[in-house]
Amino acid sequence: MVQATQFHYTAQHKPNQLIYGTGQTAVITGWTVKQAIAKHLHPSKYAVIGQLYSPTRGINLLIRNLLLNPHVRCLVVLNATKEDQNAGACQCLLDFFHQGVTESLTDTGRKSWAVCSRIPGYIDIEISFESLEKLRHSIEYQEAKSIPEAVNLVNDYAQRQPLPPWGLPWEFPISITEPTVLPGTNYGHRIEGKTIAETWVKIIHRIQTTGTIRPTGYDGKWQELIDVMAIVTHEPENFYFPKPNYLPIDPSFIQEYTSQILDDAPHQEGLKYTYGQRLRSWFGTDQIQQVIQKLITDINSARAVMSLWDVKHDYHDSPPCLNHIWVRIVNQELSLTATFRSNDMFAAWPANAMGLRALQQHIYTAITQNSYPQLKLGPLITISQSAHIYDDCWENAHSVITSQYPKICQRRDYTDPAGSFIITVQNGQILVEHTTPGSGEIVNCYSGKSATQLSRQIAADCPGLQVEHAMYLGSELQKAEMALLQNQEFIYEQDQRLKNYKVF
DSSP states (O other): OOOOOOOOOOOSSSGGGOEEOSSSEEEEOTTSOTHHHHTTSOGGGOSEEEOOOOTTTTHHHHHHHHHTOTTOOEEEEEOOSHHHHHHOHHHHHHHHHHHOEEEEEOTTSOEEEEESSSSOOEEETTSOHHHHHHHHHHOEEEEESSHHHHHHHHHHHHTSOOOOOSSSOOOOOOOOOOOOOOOOOSEEEEEEESSHHHHHHHHHHHHHHHOEEEEOSSSSEEEEEEEEEEEEOOOOTTOOOOSSOOSSOOHHHHHHHHHHHHSOOOOBTTBOOOHHHHHHTTTSSOHHHHHHHHHHHOTTOSOOEEEOOOTTTTTSSSOOSEEEEEEEEETTEEEEEEEESSEETTTTHHHHHHHHHHHHHHHHHHHHHHTOTTOEEEEEEEEEEEEEEEGGGHHHHHHHHHHHHHHHHHTOOOOOTTOEEEEEEETTEEEEEEEOTTTOOEEEEEEESOHHHHHHHHHHHOTTOOHHHHHHHHHHHHHHHHHHHTTTSEEOOTTSOOEEGGGO
16 A cells, blocks of 8 residues: 655745645646646646746756755656657756756856757756756656656556655755846837847847846746837848857757748647647638738738637637737738737747748748739738846846847948938038938928037937937037037038138
8 A cells, every 4th residue: 555645845946837746756748738737637646747848948947946856756758749849848858867967058158067968958057966966866757748648657656655855955046137227218119120130139138228127927037128019121031040040049940830830730638729720720710821812812901910819718828929910011012010918039039030930921922923923022020018038038138139239230231211311511501401211312401500409300300210320410410510600610521520721
């Protein structure tokens, strides 16, 4: 007869995201919702049930929790879905127990333990190698490929005689340095880049510079901006990955991820949905094909809309982050706009953007092959109502900003879609001609003697001026006013230093 013994699992990290029992088996469900297994098990059969989404963010915290609970002697890892294989977190965890760790550097250059796996996973170097080895050799682990198999493994372990803890609880302090936040706009942020990689760096720079630090509603904190509109103008067809690749994804990952947006998926217990399932069949209509047919029939339609929000179900747990997609053809360009209610901008946005770009390309190709060969692929726009970076990514975000943001600023194209301004001093007045970009057609003229007054008039008429352009205009107008006030002792020429008449 099995001895009735109760154990109590204590989580130092992400405690509100776990299901607790009184047994000795920890269950990791990957992308399968933890409740899908918990409903088949009595709490006395398991110690804890939790989900592991990311190898780079989750394994370090999971290992810390296991070290704090040495009564856990068995581990069941459910590595069942396409999403699990794509994310790689469950496989990386299995590799940790099978192959261990080696000293290495993270992507940010910080010394860490790297899991001996083809999938990058890191554990803080502050955790002793001795404790990691003790943990690896004290826990029996099994991989499950389905929910029934996982349930059977947990039940089998529960039939054994209880084992004594493998040691005393092991706790290692962890600290997170909060970013320095500068004043900024509360709502509405426009960020534009040529590629997804460039735009991503600008996004995380804006969030870490002016984002508000708030509790997440689960465990921990995030730094957040409200209503971020990101515009990607020239992403290539096969996607741009920088070398070396500083993005949190690689080409092999994105190939699998895009299928989750483009393709339908059969219902699978424990997996709530995929974006492709919501778009292809969830509401009984293939919305992607419907949009294609709508635009072929009416190229000017403003009704090419796809919705992923299900009002009957999505006010409960785990609703989709991507809610709405709108496709529009204007000036022979096909653009796609997607709205997110909540968006992890560091770890998820690059994949989200590439998946949506693949959807945009799919719609574009279908339309051009059928009826509009002259059509061009336009920009991708995402609108993220809650655009945030989780606290466990702050260090990585800071490292990317430090290494990449200055390079992006140096490569910036300073051409302003709002046009150019030609400044001269004539007949005792400062004359400013506003011209269109490209053709140089004059669309407005300003004249006066005050740089301040002229700046205010231009700002009122052209509120969309780029920040650098506005600052440049202010300095040039001030130079023109200075030349005007010096009784013609100085000659003003735009983009040149003031010249003294006496030189001539």
